[in-house]
Amino acid sequence: MMSHEAFVFISYAATAAVLLGLLAFTLADGRARKRELAELEAQGIRRRSQAVQGGKS
Amino acid sequence: MFWTGSPPFLAVRSGDRMRATATKLKGRRGDSVLFDDISFSVGRGEALVVTGPNGAGKSTLLRMLAGLLAADSGSFTLQGDDGADLPVAEFAHYLGHRNAMKRELRVSENLSFWQRFQRPEDGQGLSVDAAIEAVGLSGVAHLPFGYLSAGQQRRIALARLLVARRPLWLLDEPTAALDSRSDRLFADLVHAHLAEGGLAIAATHQPLGLDRVIPLELTGIHRAATGAGEVW
Amino acid sequence: MFWTGSPPFLAVRSGDRMRATATKLKGRRGDSVLFDDISFSVGRGEALVVTGPNGAGKSTLLRMLAGLLAADSGSFTLQGDDGADLPVAEFAHYLGHRNAMKRELRVSENLSFWQRFQRPEDGQGLSVDAAIEAVGLSGVAHLPFGYLSAGQQRRIALARLLVARRPLWLLDEPTAALDSRSDRLFADLVHAHLAEGGLAIAATHQPLGLDRVIPLELTGIHRAATGAGEVW
Amino acid sequence: MTDTTVSQGWFTGLANPTRFLALSGKLLPWLAAASAITLVVGLYMSFAAPEDYQQGITVRIMFIHVPAAWLAMMCYSVMAVAALGTLVWRHPLADVAAKSALPIGAAFTFLSLLTGSLWGRPMWGTWWVWDARLTSVFVLFLMYLGLMALHKAMDDPARAARPAAVLTLVGFINIPIIKFSVDWWNTLHQPASVMRLDGPTIHPTLLYPLLVMAISFTLIFFTLHFMAMRNEILRRRVQAMRRQAAQSIGGGAIGGGAIGGGETR
Amino acid sequence: MMALLKRDLAIATRSGGAAMLGVLFFLAVVAVIPFGIGPDLNLLSRIGPAILWIGALLASLLGLDRLFQADREDGSLDMLVMQDWFGLVATVFVKCLAHWLATGLPLVLAAPLLGLLMNMSATSTGAVMLTLVAGTPAISFIGAVGAAIAVALPRGGLLVSILILPLAIPILIFGVSASYAAVTDPDPFLPPFMILSAIALFFAALGPVAAAAALKGASD
Amino acid sequence: MMALLKRDLAIATRSGGAAMLGVLFFLAVVAVIPFGIGPDLNLLSRIGPAILWIGALLASLLGLDRLFQADREDGSLDMLVMQDWFGLVATVFVKCLAHWLATGLPLVLAAPLLGLLMNMSATSTGAVMLTLVAGTPAISFIGAVGAAIAVALPRGGLLVSILILPLAIPILIFGVSASYAAVTDPDPFLPPFMILSAIALFFAALGPVAAAAALKGASD
């Protein structure tokens, strides 16, 4: 039987892990998308309305 | 004339104004505009033939006319003889690339299903046997549809148009897989349909053997969608 | 010539004796004999074109040649250059009415699957991209096959013949749904195949645009099976 | 293809993806900072809180269990509103909002299940019971995952939007079931003590840390959601540009050129 | 519409043997449960209604994903969608009905046999049959929504089940509790049965409409 | 052959991550059970192995009938049949393998989690996993025969379910009884497990050959 502290600790650790994981995934995803956009732009493909609405975000 | 039996309810009378009218239709697939600003008008006894290279958008156009795809803009209406709008879905037959028949059911079962499903209460049309006869396949009625050859299957799919009479025919490559005799037979069918006051719109790569048609050519040159289409 | 890269392993050399030979083939469907006593011989660089009305038995014949149906009697053999019998299944491509592609997979995935599945270890053939290019559809490689139009789908099905090189082509209505430009493109493909020592057997309703062909016409007149065929 | 047609109006103007990118870009740093600050304060308060006389130290699990459970339900509610947006206004940004909320909602639901289990073991003596509250949360988790699977199954986001929205709305009945399951069926799980019509019945020393943590989790949710929405917009932008590029290479498409059709008679 | 019903039934009985498959699966479920709880006839008869209901729910999932897919593949779906809104809703309704007749009804009819195997009393078996008659159509109707959503997916089977099962839970709950209420004394049978019927009616109204909407949207 | 495996897996995963779908499906099935038989943890843990096995059987049955039918409808089957005998047998084997990988394996891997939810002991969960590893491929292999026969008969797959499910039921029964034998004391685990493995091996050898023969004969 685990001590009660262990249950509390696992709860907080798991929460931290899940939330940080979600954050890391989201950041990595965003970075990958930006990279793809940059690649496309390097190939000279841009959004048609880019001139009007302005650039990458 | 092979439409025996019931009087030709579609027969052209003076003053008949049934018309299928497209106004500035625009069709898009994904991000490219296949066609834009397509307008035409087809009246009783007239046939419109859509041509164009593979991928031009013929099937897309026909599916829009049938109401299976929403047009990007523009409209297509069918007006009755009294000038009122008719629902295309109930007054048009659509024959697509696929035959809409169940392989495991007999030819006669398939056709009589569509007859009962598509013929309005007071509607007319050939009997199943007469329709099979009309496409020159008497004798196959009892075979499962899957046993037929490709051309025979297509001819049975054409027979569906005969068992429930509807004024507007939308045909997507109706003569695919047909031999030359059946090509003529098909031309006769359409002629008879037009003669009785029907309307037809067909997409095709092959001459259909019809003599008086309104041509509509899609160039197959697509352009990228802009404006409203570019959301992202 | 679009077969770039590897040397044309099929190139006709004097003394090449690869031949596809049918002897007294008899085909039956149900209780009727579709054809009987069909014999022909096709050598390198030659094409046999089977014609006949719908339901004549063209597809049945081709499926027999491919080994997908058992012949009622008679035989079909493919002899290699050294006169030895080759297994048809491994040396022939069969293109049926249906395209043998998965709608949900991308065009390139479909083709590279067939490439790896049908190309023998040491075999040759175009790369997937080159094959797509050869049928004039570069740019669609990444699209799901189901997104293509009917004619584009058929052209991709033709591209399958190019990604794995096999000497004998069995084609069932190869040009169905093709536009006239693609018809010519197809004729060029077959020409190239023949020029490099290939053999082709095609069933069709439309002129294929090939100039030197061996014709074979099925009459479409079937007779009831008798004798050995009539068991009951 | 009316689903991508943007009609004009203040609402759609505000929800224009490009404008959203600009706005959320400005807002995000503030949101992130606020989440971080409230989280630190909340954590400090939860560990400073006295132990419960009944539950001992395990009461600290409450400070993450309860906010996670609330967020799991709130996230689904946000999705349901977005689904209405998809179905009624047909705005593509609504679909983006619904889709990108999915993994976050699934994560919070998972956390509430996990911390609940970890709490249940010492308190009830079992990891899991199939009572109404727990099971309905489990079903919520399944619905998140099912919707994710549905989005993944359709490669074209425009085609997944409406079916997913329909399903989201149909599944919304589960939310009141979760909320009131403890009242409708007698279960092991304890009934509401904070969000009650007659005011909270929980002791302030426990209530305040709980509320701060709840605020913090809510801010974290919005931070992550905005980030995910931005990613999703960029993903769709890349997809659109790719398709467009491919079409201009193959298929003979030329920009803005003459196209098929025209008057025929 | 009768024509559609007849056609779908003809196809169901001719190929696939959906009815048989459902009943056999049902039988398999009932056959393995005793292994778990041992030869305790008392317990068996107690959980019998629940097992029958679970079996029926799961068996209904078989073949559900093909409800519209087969029609889509041969092109018939175009003609079905090419109707006015009421026509389409009615079509979906009839297709659900055909699905139920081919898979649900056989289960209802097989219930007495299975009740025997589970050592259930006649009252109990009767109650289960009654609730199945009311409940299984609801599964078909709500299942149609999943089938319509997954119509374009190659292997929608699992996905459809996943999407549908959570929604089918209320049907199961009230079906089982009505069955139990019929045999345990203090509980009245009618209230849960009425709720079950209400759910069934609700799904019969909602399912076809939602499925029709999904089909209209899916057409391409 | 690797290409075929890859393609079939790709098609399976296109519809939303096959592995995840399998697990989800299983979770949904397991979640539904307590609604039926009630939240009695004791009872649940007792019927747990049976539930897991029923879920596995159901997951295998969903979509099994399409194993060759999809290939037939798009014409691919012709190319598969147009191989020498060994090629065809290998092809069938690989297709079964792909089917198992996409539907059976995820269930095996998810079993521990589900065991937890069903309050099953570690031994019990382990035994179920072991029997599932041995048994679920057998269902795919014998199911292939049914799928091949179904492809062959243009209008009468009725045979399929009648032939195949009775063959699959022994797998289910031995799988479940071996799982129980592992936890209930007097019964030895090995005998039923050996029988299960023997059945699996037999079906793995017989299934592809029989299915290949049916496919060869079916081609028309």
Ligand code: HEM
């Ligand atoms: C896996 C197991 C569990 C799940 C899924 C779960 C789920 C939930 C949910 C959804 C809520 C929010 C309810 C609302 O807003 O009305 C909640 C609140 C709460 N839960 Fe749990 N719970 C679990 C286990 C536990 C355990 C073991 C305990 C303590 C012994 C517990 C104590 C609480 C408390 C104190 C609240 C706050 C109620 C309030 O003040 O409104 N939960 N839980």
Ligand SMILES: Nc1ncnc2c1ncn2[C@@H]1O[C@H](COP(=O)(O)OP(=O)(O)OP(=O)(O)O)[C@@H](O)[C@H]1O
């Ligand atoms: N479901 C779809 N999703 C996305 N794009 C599609 C879809 N169907 C067709 N397209 C694309 O739209 C274009 C037009 O297709 P359509 O089928 O209308 O052509 P078509 O003129 O009928 O050609 P064909 O003569 O080959 O039948 C093609 O480039 C095709 O790739």
Ligand SMILES: Nc1ncnc2c1ncn2[C@@H]1O[C@H](COP(=O)(O)OP(=O)(O)OP(=O)(O)O)[C@@H](O)[C@H]1O
């Ligand atoms: N699977 C089958 N079972 C029984 N009979 C069949 C089967 N397939 C075809 N037939 C019959 O065999 C005859 C020949 O069919 P086949 O498909 O060979 O014709 P075809 O020459 O290819 O015609 P088409 O030009 O229409 O493709 C037809 O009369 C058809 O009804």
Ligand SMILES: [Mg+2]
């Ligand atoms: Mg077309």
Ligand SMILES: [Mg+2]
């Ligand atoms: Mg043919």
